[in-house]
Amino acid sequence: xxxxxxxxGRVSVFPLLHVWPDVYGMVAYTTxxxxxxxxxxxxxxxxxxxxxxxxxxxxxHQPGGGLFGHACWVICTGWSSRMAPxxxxxxxxxxxxxxxxxxxxxxDKTMYGHDRLHVGRFSLADPALxxxxxxxxxx
Numbered sequence: 001x002x003x004x005x006x007x008x009g010r011v012s013v014f015p016l017l018h019v020w021p022d023v024y025g026m027v028a029y030t031t032x033x034x035x036x037x038x039x040x041x042x043x044x045x046x047x048x049x050x051x052x053x054x055x056x057x058x059x060x061h062q063p064g065g066g067l068f069g070h071a072c073w074v075i076c077t078g079w080s081s082r083m084a085p086x087x088x089x090x091x092x093x094x095x096x097x098x099x100x101x102x103x104x105x106x107x108d109k110t111m112y113g114h115d116r117l118h119v120g121r122f123s124l125a126d127p128a129l130x131x132x133x134x135x136x137x138x139x
Contacts, residue, residue, distance in 0.1 A: 003101045005040065005118055007032045011097055012082040013044065013090040013133040018052045024138050025052040028122040029078030030097060031114070039075045039114040042099045042122025044133050054119045055103060071105040071117045079112040088136040096125035 011030045018025050026044040031037075043052035058070035058077075065073065085091060102120040124130045 002120070005032065005099045005101055005120075006097065007040070008094065008096045010082075011090075011092045011095045011124065012078070012085070013092075013136065014081045014086060015088050015136060015138055016052065016057070016077070018057045019050070023049065025049045026133055026137055027052065027054065027078070028097070028124075028133070029082055032118075033116075036113060037115045039078060039112070039117045040097075040099055040122075041074050041078045041117065042120050044122050044130070046134050046137060049137070051121070053102075067105055068108050071107060072111050074119060075111050075114055075117055088138065090129075090133055090136055092124075092129060095129055098123050098125065 009030055011028055013026055013028045015024045016027045026046060028042050028044060030040045032040055041054055054074050055070050058073040062069050062073045099118055100121040101118055105117045107115055124133060
């Protein structure tokens with residue numbers, strides 16, 4: 001059984017092109033730990049979309065980056081999507097969330113204030129927020 005990480009805080013949800021040329025999924029970015037030292041990035045499961053392996057998406061964007069480079073790409077994608085939101089972004093200032101953990105990467109150096117990255121399947125505790133997040137998926 002997969003480990004589940006839970007928390008409450010600011011959550012940014014946005015579409016991510018994960019299979020070229022036209023398969024989008026919805027992903028969420030948040031933080032946990034002391035001063036937000038752990039980046040949390042997870043895909044939001046949607047029945048009509050294949051599960052998103054964020055580390056695989058990162059490997060396709062940064063093929064020679066290795067585990068550290070791929071983790072940095074994932075963190076940069078989440079952080080920058082929060083700082084410069086694109087259309088169809090949902091930014092919730094205070095939400096209860098859970099991440100069914102697929103992988104944890106300890107970073108060699110701090111990246112955007114984070115020392116580690118957790119990736120996996122993400123959910124929002126509030127069913128209305130979860131539906132609002134899924135509704136953002138491009139047609």
